[in-house]
Amino acid sequence: DTAVSQTPKYLVTQMGNDKSIKCEQNLGHDTMYWYKQDSKKFLKIMFSYNNKELIINETVPNRFSPKSPDKAHLNLHINSLELGDSAVYFCASSQEARETQYFGPGTRLLVL
Amino acid sequence: EDQVTQSPEALRLQEGESSSLNCSYTVSGLRGLFWYRQDPGKGPEFLFTLYSAGEEKEKERLKATLTKKESFLHITAPKPEDSATYLCAVRSNDYKLSFGAGTTVTVRA
Numbered sequence: 001d002t003a004v005s006q007t008p009k010y011l012v013t014q015m016g017n018d019k020s021i022k023c024e025q026n027l028g029h030d031t032m033y034w035y036k037q038d039s040k041k042f043l044k045i046m047f048s049y050n051n052k053e054l055i056i057n058e059t060v061p062n063r064f065s066p067k068s069p070d071k072a073h074l075n076l077h078i079n080s081l082e083l084g085d086s087a088v089y090f091c092a093s094s095q096e097a098r099e100t101q102y103f104g105p106g107t108r109l110l111v112l
Numbered sequence: 113e114d115q116v117t118q119s120p121e122a123l124r125l126q127e128g129e130s131s132s133l134n135c136s137y138t139v140s141g142l143r144g145l146f147w148y149r150q151d152p153g154k155g156p157e158f159l160f161t162l163y164s165a166g167e168e169k170e171k172e173r174l175k176a177t178l179t180k181k182e183s184f185l186h187i188t189a190p191k192p193e194d195s196a197t198y199l200c201a202v203r204s205n206d207y208k209l210s211f212g213a214g215t216t217v218t219v220r221a
Contacts, residue, residue, distance in 0.1 A: 043211040105154055
Protein backbone atom coordinates (compact mmCIF):
# COMPACT_ATOMS: atom_id res chain seq x y z
CA ASP A 1 0.00 0.00 0.00
CA THR A 2 1.29 3.41 -0.94
CA ALA A 3 1.59 5.61 2.15
CA VAL A 4 1.88 9.02 0.47
CA SER A 5 0.76 9.21 -3.15
CA GLN A 6 0.84 12.04 -5.65
CA THR A 7 -0.79 12.58 -9.02
CA PRO A 8 0.26 13.12 -11.66
CA LYS A 9 3.80 11.76 -11.64
CA TYR A 10 4.77 13.85 -14.65
CA LEU A 11 3.30 17.14 -15.82
CA VAL A 12 4.40 18.94 -18.97
CA THR A 13 2.63 22.18 -19.73
CA GLN A 14 2.94 25.55 -21.42
CA MET A 15 3.78 28.85 -19.75
CA GLY A 16 0.73 30.68 -18.54
CA ASN A 17 -1.36 27.57 -17.90
CA ASP A 18 -2.96 26.67 -14.57
CA LYS A 19 -2.35 23.21 -13.13
CA SER A 20 -3.01 21.21 -9.97
CA ILE A 21 -1.08 18.46 -8.20
CA LYS A 22 -2.87 16.15 -5.79
CA CYS A 23 -1.55 14.40 -2.70
CA GLU A 24 -3.14 11.77 -0.50
CA GLN A 25 -1.80 9.97 2.56
CA ASN A 26 -3.24 6.84 4.18
CA LEU A 27 -1.04 6.95 7.29
CA GLY A 28 -3.58 8.68 9.46
CA HIS A 29 -1.25 11.66 9.85
CA ASP A 30 -2.62 15.09 10.65
CA THR A 31 0.13 17.26 9.14
CA MET A 32 0.96 17.50 5.44
CA TYR A 33 3.57 19.45 3.51
CA TRP A 34 4.57 20.60 0.04
CA TYR A 35 8.24 20.83 -0.89
CA LYS A 36 9.98 21.99 -4.06
CA GLN A 37 13.21 20.32 -5.21
CA ASP A 38 15.07 22.34 -7.79
CA SER A 39 17.73 21.29 -10.26
CA LYS A 40 20.41 21.61 -7.56
CA LYS A 41 18.52 19.02 -5.51
CA PHE A 42 17.71 21.37 -2.62
CA LEU A 43 14.43 20.50 -0.96
CA LYS A 44 12.63 23.60 0.26
CA ILE A 45 9.47 23.73 2.29
CA MET A 46 6.60 25.64 0.69
CA PHE A 47 3.53 24.98 2.83
CA SER A 48 2.31 22.89 5.70
CA TYR A 49 -1.20 22.08 6.90
CA ASN A 50 -2.18 20.65 10.26
CA ASN A 51 -5.72 19.31 10.41
CA LYS A 52 -6.68 21.42 7.40
CA GLU A 53 -5.19 24.57 8.90
CA LEU A 54 -2.25 26.34 7.23
CA ILE A 55 0.68 26.43 9.68
CA ILE A 56 3.68 27.06 7.43
CA ASN A 57 3.56 29.46 4.49
CA GLU A 58 7.02 30.21 3.17
CA THR A 59 7.89 33.01 0.79
CA VAL A 60 6.26 31.52 -2.25
CA PRO A 61 4.63 33.44 -5.14
CA ASN A 62 0.92 33.81 -4.55
CA ARG A 63 0.39 31.95 -7.83
CA PHE A 64 0.83 28.87 -5.63
CA SER A 65 -2.21 28.02 -3.54
CA PRO A 66 -2.51 24.94 -1.36
CA LYS A 67 -5.88 23.47 -0.46
CA SER A 68 -6.65 20.80 2.11
CA PRO A 69 -10.16 19.38 1.76
CA ASP A 70 -9.52 16.99 4.66
CA LYS A 71 -6.53 15.93 6.70
CA ALA A 72 -5.67 13.06 4.31
CA HIS A 73 -5.44 15.30 1.24
CA LEU A 74 -3.36 18.32 0.32
CA ASN A 75 -3.51 19.72 -3.19
CA LEU A 76 -1.33 22.34 -4.82
CA HIS A 77 -2.75 24.65 -7.45
CA ILE A 78 -0.42 26.76 -9.56
CA ASN A 79 -1.70 29.67 -11.64
CA SER A 80 0.03 31.28 -14.62
CA LEU A 81 2.89 28.81 -14.73
CA GLU A 82 6.36 30.20 -15.40
CA LEU A 83 9.54 28.53 -16.69
CA GLY A 84 11.10 28.83 -13.22
CA ASP A 85 8.35 26.68 -11.75
CA SER A 86 9.89 23.64 -13.43
CA ALA A 87 11.00 21.36 -10.60
CA VAL A 88 10.01 18.26 -8.69
CA TYR A 89 7.28 18.84 -6.12
CA PHE A 90 7.09 16.51 -3.15
CA CYS A 91 4.27 16.00 -0.73
CA ALA A 92 5.02 14.72 2.76
CA SER A 93 3.11 13.93 5.92
CA SER A 94 3.81 13.45 9.62
CA GLN A 95 1.81 12.44 12.66
CA GLU A 96 2.29 15.89 14.16
CA ALA A 97 4.40 18.85 13.11
CA ARG A 98 7.23 17.65 15.34
CA GLU A 99 7.29 14.08 14.10
CA THR A 100 9.17 12.38 11.25
CA GLN A 101 8.03 13.33 7.76
CA TYR A 102 7.32 10.71 5.12
CA PHE A 103 7.54 11.71 1.47
CA GLY A 104 5.59 10.88 -1.65
CA PRO A 105 7.20 9.89 -4.97
CA GLY A 106 7.17 13.41 -6.38
CA THR A 107 5.58 15.19 -9.33
CA ARG A 108 7.95 16.27 -12.07
CA LEU A 109 6.72 19.53 -13.53
CA LEU A 110 8.17 20.87 -16.76
CA VAL A 111 7.00 24.25 -18.01
CA LEU A 112 7.76 24.94 -21.68
CA GLU B 113 18.22 31.17 9.30
CA ASP B 114 19.00 27.48 9.71
CA GLN B 115 21.81 26.21 7.51
CA VAL B 116 22.80 22.69 6.55
CA THR B 117 25.97 21.90 4.61
CA GLN B 118 26.75 18.42 3.39
CA SER B 119 30.11 17.15 2.20
CA PRO B 120 31.36 15.80 -0.03
CA GLU B 121 28.91 16.51 -2.86
CA ALA B 122 29.74 13.17 -4.45
CA LEU B 123 31.47 10.04 -3.22
CA ARG B 124 32.56 7.13 -5.33
CA LEU B 125 33.38 3.96 -3.40
CA GLN B 126 34.49 0.49 -4.22
CA GLU B 127 32.27 -2.24 -2.82
CA GLY B 128 33.46 -2.93 0.74
CA GLU B 129 35.26 0.43 1.07
CA SER B 130 33.87 2.10 4.20
CA SER B 131 33.48 5.88 4.35
CA SER B 132 31.66 8.73 6.08
CA LEU B 133 29.41 11.55 4.97
CA ASN B 134 29.36 14.84 6.84
CA CYS B 135 26.47 17.14 7.68
CA SER B 136 27.33 20.37 9.47
CA TYR B 137 24.52 22.58 10.69
CA THR B 138 23.60 25.89 12.25
CA VAL B 139 20.17 25.95 13.84
CA SER B 140 18.30 27.92 16.44
CA GLY B 141 17.26 25.20 18.84
CA LEU B 142 17.74 21.74 17.37
CA ARG B 143 14.55 19.70 17.44
CA GLY B 144 16.02 16.79 15.54
CA LEU B 145 18.50 15.94 12.82
CA PHE B 146 17.21 13.65 10.10
CA TRP B 147 18.90 11.47 7.50
CA TYR B 148 17.04 10.46 4.37
CA ARG B 149 18.01 8.37 1.37
CA GLN B 150 16.82 9.42 -2.07
CA ASP B 151 17.03 7.16 -5.12
CA PRO B 152 16.83 8.70 -8.62
CA GLY B 153 13.27 9.59 -9.55
CA LYS B 154 11.90 8.81 -6.09
CA GLY B 155 10.99 10.63 -2.92
CA PRO B 156 13.25 10.79 0.13
CA GLU B 157 13.08 7.70 2.32
CA PHE B 158 13.48 8.18 6.06
CA LEU B 159 16.52 6.59 7.68
CA PHE B 160 17.25 8.09 11.12
CA THR B 161 16.40 10.83 13.58
CA LEU B 162 18.95 12.04 16.12
CA TYR B 163 18.02 14.45 18.90
CA SER B 164 21.02 15.05 21.13
CA ALA B 165 24.81 15.14 20.95
CA GLY B 166 26.34 11.73 21.50
CA GLU B 167 23.34 9.89 20.13
CA GLU B 168 23.93 7.11 17.58
CA LYS B 169 21.55 5.10 15.41
CA GLU B 170 22.28 2.08 13.21
CA LYS B 171 20.53 0.33 10.39
CA GLU B 172 22.23 -2.44 8.45
CA ARG B 173 25.47 -0.93 7.04
CA LEU B 174 24.56 2.64 8.04
CA LYS B 175 25.37 4.36 11.31
CA ALA B 176 24.50 7.96 12.11
CA THR B 177 26.14 10.00 14.87
CA LEU B 178 25.51 13.50 16.19
CA THR B 179 27.62 16.22 17.81
CA LYS B 180 26.64 19.77 18.66
CA LYS B 181 27.70 21.04 15.26
CA GLU B 182 27.61 18.12 12.86
CA SER B 183 26.41 14.65 12.08
CA PHE B 184 28.14 11.81 10.31
CA LEU B 185 26.65 8.99 8.33
CA HIS B 186 29.06 6.08 8.28
CA ILE B 187 28.68 3.47 5.58
CA THR B 188 30.42 0.24 6.52
CA ALA B 189 31.41 -2.22 3.76
CA PRO B 190 29.00 -0.65 1.26
CA LYS B 191 27.28 -2.62 -1.47
CA PRO B 192 26.12 -1.33 -4.87
CA GLU B 193 22.55 -1.14 -3.54
CA ASP B 194 23.73 1.56 -1.11
CA SER B 195 24.19 3.88 -4.09
CA ALA B 196 21.85 6.85 -3.59
CA THR B 197 21.77 10.48 -2.56
CA TYR B 198 21.82 10.90 1.20
CA LEU B 199 20.06 13.97 2.52
CA CYS B 200 20.52 15.57 5.92
CA ALA B 201 17.90 17.88 7.44
CA VAL B 202 17.51 19.77 10.69
CA ARG B 203 14.37 20.83 12.47
CA SER B 204 14.40 23.92 14.63
CA ASN B 205 11.99 25.50 17.09
CA ASP B 206 9.49 26.39 14.38
CA TYR B 207 9.32 22.72 13.33
CA LYS B 208 10.41 23.45 9.76
CA LEU B 209 12.81 21.01 8.11
CA SER B 210 15.85 22.58 6.43
CA PHE B 211 17.65 20.27 4.04
CA GLY B 212 21.21 20.12 2.80
CA ALA B 213 22.00 19.58 -0.87
CA GLY B 214 22.87 15.94 -0.31
CA THR B 215 25.81 13.62 -0.94
CA THR B 216 25.52 11.35 -3.95
CA VAL B 217 27.13 8.00 -3.20
CA THR B 218 28.09 5.59 -5.96
CA VAL B 219 29.30 2.14 -4.97
CA ARG B 220 31.03 0.11 -7.67
CA ALA B 221 31.03 -3.66 -7.62
